[in-house]
Amino acid sequence: MTKEHKGQRVGYIRVSSVDQNTERQLEGITVDRMFEDKASGKDTNRPQLQAALEYVRKDDTLVVHSMDRLARNTEDLLRTVRELKAKGVAVEFIKPPLRFAAGTDSPMDDMMMTMLGGFAQFERAMIRERQQEGIEAAKKRGVYKGRKPALTPEQVAELRKRAAAGEQKTALAKEYGISRETLYQQIKAD
Structure with a gap:
């Protein structure tokens, strides 16, 4: 039953x-x-x-x-x-x-x-547009620096050395608090 x-x-x-x-x-x-x-x-x-x-x-x-x-x-x-x-x-x-x-x-x-779904979609688009306008205005004033890098140059050097030594990339990404995609980008960067 x-x-x-x-x-x-x-x-x-x-x-x-x-x-x-x-x-x-x-x-x-x-x-x-x-x-x-x-x-x-x-x-x-x-x-x-x-x-x-x-x-x-x-x-x-x-x-x-x-x-x-x-x-x-x-x-x-x-x-x-x-x-x-x-x-x-x-x-x-x-x-x-x-x-x-x-x-x-x-x-x-x-x-x-x-x-209501249409209004919500429109509101999200307007927020993105205002955000982009704010970024453009800040760039013109010279005050927009973009997002802060996830890792310092010293951390990138250490990360590359450890990855080259064969350490597991997933574990490295977790330890540094970054995504695997960011890890691979940092390893491949010149």
Whole structure:
């Protein structure tokens, strides 16, 4: 005899970088299981989102802080919510408070989601545009220096020596607090 599934509240959190705080996204919201990604919204590689989407079952509710935390763009949002609803899973957003229930096919819900998803996508584009304008203005004033290098020249020299001696690159990257991609770039740099 199998136990009947009563439906879980499954949380999904995404922050854009490793040092961002995830606590405020679902603060005070009770969930049975939580999935968390640290990846840019434009990044298609969000393993914990994929795990959450595979984990949820009929009668579950996927709880997300806001639409922009779930999807990269409006098309992605609509597809994801549509697929979840078809699977019998409801989707609940905290900001603004919206719930898209499984088994319902409301034109009003679709319109609201499309409009709000479009606004979120537009807002992200405007933020990127203002950021780029600020960088350009700072460059003209001579005050923009770009991102601080991940490693000092001494660390790069030591890293190259240790890598050439055959030390494991994954372990070196972890020790220096850099990605493997950054490690390989530093090793190959002239």
